[in-house]
Amino acid sequence: SLDQAGPVVDRAVGELALAAGAAGLLELGPARIASGCRVTPFADGARLRREVGVLAATGDERAVLSGIAERLPASWRAGVWTGVDGPELRADAGEFVAVEGRPTGDGRVRLVVDTGCRPVGTGYSPAPATAAGPETAALSAALLALDRPGDTAPELVTAPCPGGGFARTARSANGPGPAASTAALAPLAGNAPLVDQPPVYAYRTGAVTVLAEIGPDATRLAATVGCPG
Template identity: 40%
Template sequence: MTEAQVSPWWRRRGVAPAAVTAWVLVIAGLAYYSYRTDAPTVRDHRPLDRAVPVAERAYGTVLAKLAEGPGDGGVRPVIVLQPPRIAPGCRVTTARDGAELTRAATVHIAPEDAAPLIERVAAAGALPAGYRIWLGRDAAGVTNSFRVDAGDFIGLRGIVEEPGVLRVALESGCRPVDGPLPAVAEPAADPMSAGRAEGVLAALGATGSRQSAASVPCPGGGTLTTALVAGFPERAPVLSDVLTPRAGLVLTSGDRRFAYSDGAREGVAVEVADGGEIAVAATTSC
């Protein structure tokens, strides 16, 4: 093979390497300038402050459908919401920083109802027409997870982490931020939900030293709300002994977790942390 056959194209055409380098730098500079000044690309169409309410509505839509329960006589689950979190530091592109909204919720469900519940959410017509959903299965072929694309790069994931516990996470994706990070105000706790939680905590021998509240909008109006109170008891109680007499329909019962449905829209979930703190969450669903 001759030298001409292996020579780079710029040598064959008489173009100097320096000119090629300069041209590459010009193209890179124009691309960066276009990125910073042109109209937004697809992901940039909705900055974080405008994406937050859209993501919240998507989360509320999916959680409201989960709150309806598995049908066919199954017990409605208890959903425990966590407050939203906005985390800066992600990258929209290599040249632009952004931030992301994330949310987490725990769905307490009778272990045998977890798969039917997920499959019911995936049924035709269960979610809005623009949503897409995929299901996952465990090694035994039992449905145990889902993933939802709610459009506009907003995603939700759910997985059964242990019997009776379905974790559902929301991710807005990394978004550009124009100005300060959007403020996410913690809502005031619903008085009835807070009262139920405090009553259960008192029955377990503890006084609330930590309180929080969280909510998401329901698709038909109103809100799905969680009031949480937590504290340390004087001595560790046996959850089932204390709570079974006052529970409605028991969903899960164990040494460190107890959840029950207490009416068509109300429910209570109790968890004992490693350090002994008892957290009681009372939720009113859509």
């Protein structure tokens, strides 16, 4: 059921964060629950999905996915195949929880952990967020550079690391406001961004990776600290 699969999904996200490496991890996505699917013709269910964003320069996507697959637990039987739209990572995190990864075409690959449709049971309960760390300060600095109001309490997304501790992402989504430009983030990036493919811009500051998606109607920022090791 969904409540039983939830911890498997969270642990899988932590494994992916570790396999991506602290320098390659861009973002942890929050849990997304879609209800209304059918487990049987007579029983409704729901599915849980979480995503992990990873740095992958154009042309390096297969190598990045293959490296992640090699660093995942052997029991996952992870591998990379050639799909219709390019390389695809596929793995089994256990308990019929699937893992897939594909390039997004903008300097990233997206890894998805998916339970498929299941009975809800008592429902999914995310692990309590850990105390804020350097990711929150990095997020505030990026918001200030973009002349955007900071969230009083940005969304904090976490995943347990296999060796202990947590990978963490602080997220902020702002609606209409002053026109923003990635040029305002260049000083924070030391003029050496990891990704500069508008509207996507990413850079590293200390142990934190900051990802910005700047559109005409909204600005989304995420600051992430990965798993040690």
